[in-house]
Amino acid sequence: MSRPSVLVTGATGKTGRRIADQLTTLGHPVVRASRQGDQPFHWAEPASWPAALRGVDAAYLSYYPDLAAPEAPTVVEKFTAAARAAGxxxxxxxxxRGETNAGRCEAIVADSGLTYGIVRASWFNQNFTEGHLLGPVLAGTVALPAGEVAEPFVDVDDVADVAVAVLTDRRHDGRTYDVTGPRLLTFAQAAAEIAAASGRAVGYLPVTxxxxxxxxxxxxxxxYARLLTDLCVEVFDGRNASLGDGVERALGRAPRDFAAFCRQAAAAGAWQQ
Ligand SMILES: NC(=O)c1ccc[n+]([C@@H]2O[C@H](COP(=O)([O-])OP(=O)(O)OC[C@H]3O[C@@H](n4cnc5c(N)ncnc54)[C@H](OP(=O)(O)O)[C@@H]3O)[C@@H](O)[C@H]2O)c1
Structure with a gap:
């Protein structure tokens, strides 16, 4: 029997690329959607959605720029309706994790009448290698309005593993997985671990x-500056300073530690530019 086909939005991004690759390896037909992806897809252009949704059994929804964006619930609701209409x-x-607007989007998906799963992630480790914190790491200073707050940084490989499990295994239907790493770290501690692994001078600067x-x-x-700033103000108040058990519950194994991420990123040359 052929495996269910999956639409992956954000398929060239940190999570989407890993998820699409894993699903392809598992033998699922995958529609890789994004503005520059194999399947042209734009969140702001609903006319681009039906072609991406045609004939797929399941969809991974990774909204860009962020579910914290004011328009996100409206877009997610429209996309959910389009997905239902497409079968x-x-x-x-x-x-x-901890974002008010993301909570609204979760409720929309949960109430959509479709089978669903939610992967609720804390800050990604890979923000420091593939995201907006790579430049600051290379420049030597990670400046954020995060004070001394502790975050349970999660590895994107774990996020992708959980998402693939939820997409492909009915036992996860209707579940919400809070995916975090196994340890709380302040940004100062995270910068120190990156510095130790990379041999670079990297520090954290708390800013307003x-x-x-x-x-x-x-x-x-x-x-985007406004959105990121508002997001930081919202979540860096300690609300996420606790560990989630989503990786363990979904996969039956521990999440990957930040130190292991740093070692592998340094060995792969992520901070050698
Ligand atoms: N970073 C974190 O710490 C963190 C934590 C929790 C949740 N999240 C969530 O993660 C999501 C982002 O996922 P990610 O980090 O895997 O992606 P990403 O690395 O930020 O890449 C963005 C992806 O979206 C595509 N894209 C950009 N603009 C688009 C548009 N207007 N229409 C359609 N596609 C567009 C990009 O490809 P093209 O350029 O080809 O369009 C790319 O594939 C956001 O919803 C964010 O809220 C992030």
């Missing part, structure tokens, strides 16, 4: 939200 059976949502926003505007433009 999609299951939706798996990548959600953000205003300073963070000002520095970001010239790099990413006003809209």
């Amino acid at each position: 999609v059976r299951k939706l798996v949502l990548l959600s953000g 939200a205003e300073q963070f926003h000002l520095a970001l505007v010239s790099q990413v433009g006003p809209d």
Whole structure:
């Protein structure tokens, strides 16, 4: 019997690429969707959705720029309706831990009438290698309005493993998995671990939200700078300073530790540029 086909949104991104590759290896037909991906797809252009949804059994929903964006619940609701109309059976949502708007999107998916699963992730380790914190690491200073808050950084490989399990195994239907790493770390501690593994001078600089926003505007433009700043203000109040058991519950194994991530990233040359 052929394996269910899966639409992966954000298929060139940190989670989507890993998920699409794993599903392909498992023998699932995969539609890799994004603006530049194999299947052209744009969150702001609903006319691009039906072609991506055609004939797929399940969909992985990784919204860009973030479920914290004000328009996200409206877009997710529309996409959910389009998926239902296209005959999609299951939706798996990548959600953000402790984000109010992400909670709204989770409720929309849960109430959609479709079979669903939710992968609710804390801050990714790979923000430091593939995301917006790579530049600051290479420049030697990670400046964030995070004070001394502790975060349970999660490895994107674990996020992808959980998402693939939820997409492919009915035992996870209707479940919400809080996926975190196994340890709380402040950003100062995370920077110190990166420094130790990479041999580079890397430090953490706590800044105010205003300073963070000002520095970001010239790099990413006003809209994304506002979104990231508001997101930081919302989540860096200690609300995520606890461990989740999603990796253990979904996969029956422990999550990957930040130190292992640092060792592997350093060995792969992620911080040698
Ligand atoms: N970073 C974290 O710590 C963290 C933690 C929890 C949850 N999340 C969630 O993770 C999601 C992002 O996932 P990710 O980190 O795997 O992706 P990512 O690495 O940020 O890459 C973004 C992906 O989305 C595509 N994309 C960008 N703009 C798009 C648009 N307008 N329409 C359609 N596709 C678009 C990109 O490909 P193209 O350029 O080809 O379009 C790419 O495939 C967000 O919803 C965020 O809330 C992130």
